[in-house]
Amino acid sequence: MEIITEILVIGGGSAGSVAAIKAKEAMPDRTVLLLEKANIRRSGAITMGMDGLNNAVMPGHAEPEDYVKEITLANDGIVNQRALLRYAQNSAAMVSELDSWGVKFQKTSTGEFDMKKVHHNGRYVLPMPEGYDLKKILCRKIRRVGVRVENRIMATRLILDAGRIAGAMGFNTRTGEFVIIRAKAVILACGACGRLGLPASGYLYGTYEMPTNAGDGYSMAFHAGAELSNIECFQINPLIKDYNGPACAYVAGPFGGHTVNAQGHRFIQCDYWSGQMMMEFYRELHSGKGPVYLKMNHLADETISEIERIMHTTERPSRGLFHANRGKSYRHDMVEMHISEIGLCSGHSASGVWINENGETTVPGLYAAGDMASIPHNYLLGAFTFGKICAQHAVEYVKTVSEPKIDPAQVEAERDRVLRPLSQPDGYPHHQVEYKLRRMVNDYLQPPKLTTRMEIGLEHFIRAKADLDQMGARNPHDLMRAMEAHFIRDCAEMAARASLNRTESRWGLYHYRVEYPVSDNANWFVHQNLRRTPDGNMEFIKRPVAPYVVPLEKDDRESYSRLRIDESSTITQAV
Amino acid sequence: MPQATQHFDLPVVVDQSKCIEGCRVCVEVCPLDALAINPDTRKAYMARDECWYCTPCQVDCPANAVTVNIPYLLR
The missing domain is CATH 3.90.700.10 (Succinate dehydrogenase/fumarate reductase flavoprotein, catalytic domain)
Structure with missing residues (x-):
């Protein structure tokens, strides 16, 4: 199967749905394809909707600058403030747009949005007591604006044409048919890597994150040569x-x-x-x-x-x-x-594919939004808002570039790689390979992070490549799970190497290194980005933190570093 | 490779007396694609122990035939 589209959005969850809607609205005569490995009716992290927005920056309750300050502190200073500010300046408009689509937010008796305080300093929480209809509303909007939707297709690799994006490849998880998509721009919205650590229950799918989100986007971006940022800043909830x-x-x-x-x-x-x-x-x-x-x-x-x-x-x-x-x-x-077990998710922490304030990755024509993109603490409203920002920029970008060429060598290599498990049905079954891989993630990467332990873990993750090559699948569904194990292994290796390379502690428990228990601002007040070298290895780049557009005061800095309640205090003790 | 058969307690239960022949709603909404249609009875059943106990199959079923239990390991 071959599809040609102007813009391809991979992932029909929160970020991807809005990205596809906004792209199609901006270019109604062109094709926008939304690819989803489940079904957009109930896909992504919020199958059953959401009980509220955690980070709405609403006029009268908080200023965009206050929000930028709050997240700068919550993320130990390592932020791209321009991107945070872009979000903060656009989140109220996104709430109004969702409101106009029929999403029900809690309002006061006078019809104002009913904001609540949960953060340290500002008031950013907007309850959605009737938030269970969110997917239905997004789905209806996707159909109404005329986005082309292909369900049950899982993307496995991106296609490049002389360094810029040319499309993606994958397969139908019900028929096993190989799929090639040519696109001038690709917006990755594949969610977190939620199947990285193994839950204490031992149940592979009993994860915090929606378990379909197996790090697909992290892995595809890595193999396309894009930079990923602060992968050592794990998600633990x-x-x-x-x-x-x-x-x-x-x-x-x-x-x-x-x-x-x-x-x-x-x-x-x-x-x-x-x-x-x-x-x-x-x-x-x-x-x-x-x-x-x-x-x-x-x-x-x-x-x-x-x-x-x-x-x-x-x-x-x-x-x-x-x-x-x-x-x-x-x-x-x-x-x-x-x-919880560890995962990668910038929606709650900060590890993701590096993007700037336009949602652009370091590969021309490739965008990322939502839980897999590098904007910290972005949550649901961040996914919607950056989905929209990516779409706005991608719509302009595709006007400036010619049709990309599809390199047959990339296609054939991927067809061989993806379909191999079907040709060896007696190979290792996916659930055994995945269980072992994720058990090793728990054993060796769970903080507190010890150098020797992580080095042993890394050896296991490298050795696991041989197991992946020997996996077997007896039907297209099992093939999907087998290829997800590749995503999980890639993320485990990135998590180990990134954690070893940042020789300091930062972000509280997320990157607590026993041998380097304190933050080292002289050497590590930077974004630690990683990328794939042409020969397939991993290299690290220190990206300086851009000068703040919202300066911090000395008093601000203390609010997140003094979280523990003083034990002598009796006022705050529960009755 | 030799095969072994194991018995599992599966979280999603479809009441076969209520399930509508030819309806595929639960199969289509399941994000994990864990449900399938039995070709003989044309009714749905849980085919794979891959469940996030997220409940769209239960909520969207037009016949109230689907029950999502918490997977045994977590219960």
Whole structure:
């Protein structure tokens, strides 16, 4: 199968849906193709919608500059402030546009957006108690504007023409048919690498992130020669133990819920997810005061009913069933929390494909948005907003370039690589290979990061290449899982090498190196970017942090470095 | 390669008496593509133990035939 399109969007989740809609709206006479390995009706990280926006910069509640400052602090200073500012200046317009498409946000009695405070300093949380319709609304809009959609096709590699983007290749996960797509511009919106670490439950798909998001975009961008940034800044989240989904302090917080230790005492001042917060969480879990809980059982019955109504209908609705199975209720019991397996996701931390304020990667014609792009703490609204920014720039870019040429050698090499497991059905099955790979990720990469341990892990990840070559698949579905194991292995190798190379600690628990326990601003106040060399190796580049457009005050700097509640304080202790 | 057959407790259960012949809604919405149609009965069933317990199959089923349980290892 061969398809020719002006712009190709890979991934029909939050960022990709908006990118495709905005590109098609801007060029109704040209083809915009949205490629999705599941089905856009329920694909991406938010199959069941979302309970709120974490980072809406709304007039009257916060200034774009305040948001830039907040995220600069939350990410230990290593940010491209111009890109953060671009987001902050455009997020309110994105909210209004989503509102006009029919997305339901919480409003006050006077019709204003009902903003809540969860971050340290500003007010950025906009609840969506009826957010379960999000996918349906996006899907309807995609159909209405006339985006061409191809479901159940998984992209595996990008095609290059003399250094610029020329399209992508992949296969149909139901028929096994090989697919070649020629495009002048490609927007990658493939989500996080959520299947990197293995959940403590041992269930391969019991991950925090939607498990279809296997690092596809990280791997494809790497093989295309694009730079990836700060991969050592892992994603680790505080989650409901075993269920492995959010608890969700952002929902419960504005109602009066909060995180406590086993003694019922608060130990952090703020539940906003950051590396510094995760470090305090980790310390508490491993102290004599663990485990850690989300406490709501002091709240009024009707308040809990409202929390349940939101938490059990949006984002991860099966949370309610999970608690009921164990006979637990928010009314009587605290929710036991733990910390998740590691992943890569700039939506929550900072590891991603390097993009600038236009969404451009370092490969001409290649864009990235959402959880896989390098804008830190970007969350759902960041995915929407940068999807739109990528589309706006790509629409102008394609006017300036000629039709790319498809190199037959690249196509044949990829066809051989992708279809090989089908020709050796007795090869290693995908679930065994994946289990072993991800168990090694846990054993060797989970912080605290030890040099020797990570070096051993790296050896395993390199040796795993031979196992991948010997994988077998008996049907196209298993072929999809087998090729995802390649994405996972690539991400594991990048995570190990990037973590070894940054010889300092930064971002709290996300990059805590035992041998280098403190931050080294003299040598490492930089973005650590990596890329593939022409001979297939990995090289590192230090990209200086661009001069701030929003300067920080001395007082600002202390808010995220003093997260732990002073133990002598009794005012903040829970009743 | 020799093959072994193992019994698994699967999280998604389709009530065969309620499932509509020829309907494919749950199969199409499942992000993991874990459900399939039995060619003999033309009804849906969970074909692969690959579940994020995310619930579109249950919520979108027009016949209330699908139940998503928490996978045993997490339950």
